[in-house]
Amino acid sequence: LAIYHMETWINDGGKPVKHHLEVLWVRWLAPVRSHKSGMEHAHLPKVAFVEESDVDAFGFLDPAQAIQGVHLIPAFNMGHGTSSLQGGMSLACPEGELDDWEAYYVGIFVDRDMFMRYTHLGVG
Numbered sequence: 001l002a003i004y005h006m007e008t009w010i011n012d013g014g015k016p017v018k019h020h021l022e023v024l025w026v027r028w029l030a031p032v033r034s035h036k037s038g039m040e041h042a043h044l045p046k047v048a049f050v051e052e053s054d055v056d057a058f059g060f061l062d063p064a065q066a067i068q069g070v071h072l073i074p075a076f077n078m079g080h081g082t083s084s085l086q087g088g089m090s091l092a093c094p095e096g097e098l099d100d101w102e103a104y105y106v107g108i109f110v111d112r113d114m115f116m117r118y119t120h121l122g123v124g
Contacts, residue, residue, distance in 0.1 A: 003063070023060045032103055039119055044105040046075060071107030078102035 002025045009016045028050045035046040050057040079102055109115040 022063055024063055024066060026061050027058050028056060044108060046103050046105055048103040072104040073107055074101040075103040075105055
């Protein structure tokens with residue numbers, strides 16, 4: 001949702017020391033429990049935003065711990081929406097715009113070679 005740059009003071013019992021801190025403010029995704037995925041079901045994993053009422057729906061993260069890229073495919077059949085937000089709107093979206101999808105599929109293979117390797121269907 002945002003990147004914050006903060007000047008903080010660390011006091012470990014001695015003289016306080018000024019420290020620059022960068023954090024990401026994130027909204028977490030979680031697996032959709034009712035969705036069956038994997039090779040035995042021939043479906044990609046599905047994730048959705050954690051419900052806002054969950055204390056862990058939003059959080060702060062060290063940028064070094066962030067995944068640099070992931071292939072999320074909107075679950076078009078579930079549509080746009082804000083069902084996971086009690087207030088109905090996201091701070092990340094311009095006013096009046098529904099930019100979030102209700103759920104996303106996770107692209108788990110880079111290309112067909114990786115698909116064949118991790119499904120053990122390939123040669124070698």
